[in-house]
Amino acid sequence: MYTLRDVEIAYSYYAKSPFYSLFSNILLSKLRKKAIKKLDLKSNYDVLDIACGTGINFRPIEKIIGKNGDITAIDYSKDMLEKAKRLIRRNQYKNIKLIQADAAKISLPKNHFDAVISTLGFSSIPNHKAALRIAINSLKPGKKLVILDGRQFDLKPLNIFLPILRWNRSWDRGKDLIKDIKQLFPKKEIYLEHYSLGSNFILELKK
Numbered sequence: 001m002y003t004l005r006d007v008e009i010a011y012s013y014y015a016k017s018p019f020y021s022l023f024s025n026i027l028l029s030k031l032r033k034k035a036i037k038k039l040d041l042k043s044n045y046d047v048l049d050i051a052c053g054t055g056i057n058f059r060p061i062e063k064i065i066g067k068n069g070d071i072t073a074i075d076y077s078k079d080m081l082e083k084a085k086r087l088i089r090r091n092q093y094k095n096i097k098l099i100q101a102d103a104a105k106i107s108l109p110k111n112h113f114d115a116v117i118s119t120l121g122f123s124s125i126p127n128h129k130a131a132l133r134i135a136i137n138s139l140k141p142g143k144k145l146v147i148l149d150g151r152q153f154d155l156k157p158l159n160i161f162l163p164i165l166r167w168n169r170s171w172d173r174g175k176d177l178i179k180d181i182k183q184l185f186p187k188k189e190i191y192l193e194h195y196s197l198g199s200n201f202i203l204e205l206k207k
């Protein structure tokens with residue numbers, strides 16, 4: 001079973017690896033941009049970034065929301081958050097709040113955020129269903145949750161390459177996020193796009 005202990009070990013290792021950010025940035029930079037665009041951000045928006053990691057989404061979000069907006073960013077890994085802290089210091093952002101917590105247990109204000117994003121987050125969160133419920137609960141009605149995440153390739157034989165692309169300990173490749181989201185929120189508008197031979201997707205959900 002994939003647990004918080006796996007998360008701790010995998011992301012403590014990744015946080016110290018000089019290649020992690022570079023690799024994840026290069027491979028997914030276009031999809032990240034697309035995902036952030038789909039949030040329909042405006043200046044002053046209050047944004048929640050779930051499983052923010054090293055804070056890779058902060059710069060593009062800050063560019064749009066500006067000084068009067070806010071980012072609340074949650075991650076379980078202390079080591080990933082250390083890197084996020086450094087990024088915040090370097091850029092002198094005053095409007096980003098980092099929270100070290102399990103996204104499946106955190107208490108967040110109801111109907112509060114103007115946008116919620118998670119990039120490669122929910123596939124790494126052991127109790128992703130609880131985290132999804134919390135995320136939706138914290139989103140204002142009419143606003144969007146956008147998820148960029150990974151899944152198995154449509155063409156099954158290609159899945160032997162998955163452990164090279166993403167360490168098994170850093171995500172739960174067996175979960176079917178899309179199915180779970182549709183089951184959890186059957187009445188919500190959901191839009192879905194697949195990329196990278198089906199191994200990545202962007203899902204938009206309007207509350």
Ligand SMILES: C[S@@+](CC[C@H](N)C(=O)[O-])C[C@H]1O[C@@H](n2cnc3c(N)ncnc32)[C@H](O)[C@@H]1O
Nearest residue numbers: 011051052053075076077102103119120124125
């Ligand atoms: C693949 S990284 C993605 C980081 C970042 N969002 C990105 O796009 O690069 C997955 C992140 O999920 C975090 N994570 C895993 N389980 C978590 C949980 N239960 N609560 C909060 N964060 C969690 C990990 O610590 C890690 O930083």
